[in-house]
Amino acid sequence: MKASVIHHSLDLLVRLIDTTNGYPIGERDVHFYEDEKELFPRARGVGNYVFINYERKNRRIMVKTYGYEPITVDINYENMDSVVPVREIFLIPSENLSRGGPVISFTGTLSGISEIEAVSLEPSGCTINSYDERKRLIKMFKTRQTNLENLYYGLINMEKMNYEKFVVEKEMPDCILKIREPLKEGFSINSPIARIVFGMVDERGNYCLRIRDDRENLKYIIRYVVSGKENFREIDFRKPEETILE
Numbered sequence: 001m002k003a004s005v006i007h008h009s010l011d012l013l014v015r016l017i018d019t020t021n022g023y024p025i026g027e028r029d030v031h032f033y034e035d036e037k038e039l040f041p042r043a044r045g046v047g048n049y050v051f052i053n054y055e056r057k058n059r060r061i062m063v064k065t066y067g068y069e070p071i072t073v074d075i076n077y078e079n080m081d082s083v084v085p086v087r088e089i090f091l092i093p094s095e096n097l098s099r100g101g102p103v104i105s106f107t108g109t110l111s112g113i114s115e116i117e118a119v120s121l122e123p124s125g126c127t128i129n130s131y132d133e134r135k136r137l138i139k140m141f142k143t144r145q146t147n148l149e150n151l152y153y154g155l156i157n158m159e160k161m162n163y164e165k166f167v168v169e170k171e172m173p174d175c176i177l178k179i180r181e182p183l184k185e186g187f188s189i190n191s192p193i194a195r196i197v198f199g200m201v202d203e204r205g206n207y208c209l210r211i212r213d214d215r216e217n218l219k220y221i222i223r224y225v226v227s228g229k230e231n232f233r234e235i236d237f238r239k240p241e242e243t244i245l246e
């Protein structure tokens with residue numbers, strides 16, 4: 001009698017992250033859908049969901065999480081690791097059911113908008129000290145003890161009031177970051193490094209960006225893309241009249 005062998009394939013790891021603070025989402029009332037059919041991944045730790053024995057094909061899934069806005073995202077395997085495909089999904093807290101304190105919303109409609117995100121101008125405690133272009137290594141200067149535990153950050157140009165987005169591959173000893181792609185823009189020593197807060201847009205041009213109302217200074221640089229053109233704008237969430245995109 002031949003022994004039967006059962007093979008299991010880890011086809012996708014989804015990480016759910018609260019975009020306002022960068023923390024994994026511990027809420028377990030989470031549902032995944034594809035074409036209105038519910039999917040049933042397995043929960044693994046805080047905010048992690050593994051899809052086992054799902055075909056590795058590009059797909060679009062919707063995520064509904066209690067306390068957060070539903071979101072639809074594309075799963076493209078060409079953009080993920082072939083061994084363990086990982087997709088980070090950044091969720092926006094709901095206004096009425098927000099956990100972790102109140103939020104302030106930045107919403108509207110703008111024809112042609114395809115992306116919206118922001119970085120805080122509140123000092124983060126991390127600035128750039130030097131950069132090795134060949135090795136893609138950023139040497140940081142830290143004014144306080146902090147770890148860059150997330151993936152997506154912006155290197156802020158305080159003169160132009162914009163930022164260059166980069167992805168952290170790994171954090172190394174001695175305050176060094178290995179980044180995924182080389183920096184393309186010039187920078188000044190001591191330019192701030194800040195975590196990116198992601199918003200969302202839909203096909204009708206509606207956009208939504210939310211931040212935690214947890215400190216006095218709520219000045220941000222918003223990056224948004226309209227008809228393929230990248231735009232930046234400094235706003236103060238304490239001044240509602242400024243929070244309109246044109």
